[in-house]
């Protein structure tokens with residue numbers, strides 16, 4: 001059945017892919033964004049559809065809309081962007097999530113919160129399972145994001161227990177793909193953009209820290225499966241367990257872009273997590289979901305997208 005679906009942060013990287021997929025599935029999609037890190041061009045190709053609309057709105061202000069489902073994605077995700085105005089970031093997570101849960105309660109909508117692997121902080125358990133409570137610095141430079149998302153998770157659980165709101169929580173691990181901003185600041189987009197322009201790749205620390213990267217199409221299919229699953233609040237990890245060091249990633253990007261770029265070692269930012277890898281057995285059991293696009297294939301698609309945009313002179 002066709003539903004009316006609100007996607008907050010719908011003009012951003014992941015949000016725009018979600019808008020596209022849900023529109024292709026025949027739903028009505030309302031994309032809500034304040035355009036901080038999102039861009040109209042990400043959803044420009046959807047504007048011809050009579051089932052698609054965009055609203056410029058900031059989630060820290062309440063809004064009333066009649067919808068069946070809410071994908072609550074609004075929040076800057078790159079450390080560079082979420083640290084730019086840290087007070088605004090925490091307001092977005094806390095007040096924004098209260099407003100969206102209030103909306104869900106009022107109109108009886110199902111709501112899915114995009115939380116993050118950052119709730120595990122610099123994890124002392126490896127790989128990370130949903131049962132792990134995390135190792136988060138509450139007063140550091142990443143706290144506006146990490147603690148903001150932890151409060152957002154608490155809010156979903158409390159609205160669920162207290163007000164019967166049909167809430168769901170996903171914990172997204174590092175995701176990459178087409179449409180990431182050139183100046184997004186996250187590692188995959190930085191490395192690809194630098195390699196394609198023959199600039200040195202900025203490697204923070206000695207590059208031995210690890211991440212596990214998921215291609216955006218895989219992630220979107222997991223997000224939608226979670227939304228459609230009845231009687232399961234989560235939280236559930238969504239990510240690709242293929243772990244590698246950031247240095248290995250730099251070398252892979254240089255090779256795949258056939259770049260002459262060298263590596264430029266920079267200072268490691270404070271509180272940068274040492275290791276990160278999702279345990280996705282819960283997602284596999286409950287949602288029958290596993291990612292199937294490997295890093296080579298995902299990077300190939302992302303590099304092609306970046307090349308095309310650089311040639312067009314667009315971001």
Ligand code: NAD
Pocket residue numbers: 008009010011012013014015032033034035036037038039057058059060072073074075076077078092096114115116117171172173174175176
């Ligand atoms: P993004 O920065 O590309 O997208 C975020 C979107 O939210 C942007 O369009 C931005 O303009 C919008 N936004 C920010 N603050 C807003 C506000 N106050 N009101 C309305 N809109 C606002 O980031 P993304 O990678 O697409 O991330 C989307 C969601 O997924 C975020 O909630 C993020 O925390 C979560 N997440 C992403 C990753 C990842 O690796 N990409 C990992 C973990 C969690």
Ligand code: UDP
Pocket residue numbers: 078079174185186187188190191202203204205209211246268269272273
């Ligand atoms: N990183 C890096 N060079 C960059 C950007 C990031 O070496 O230009 C490192 C960063 O220090 C971290 C990892 O890559 O260890 C992933 O960083 P990102 O900002 O993409 O995501 P997060 O730290 O939030 O997982």
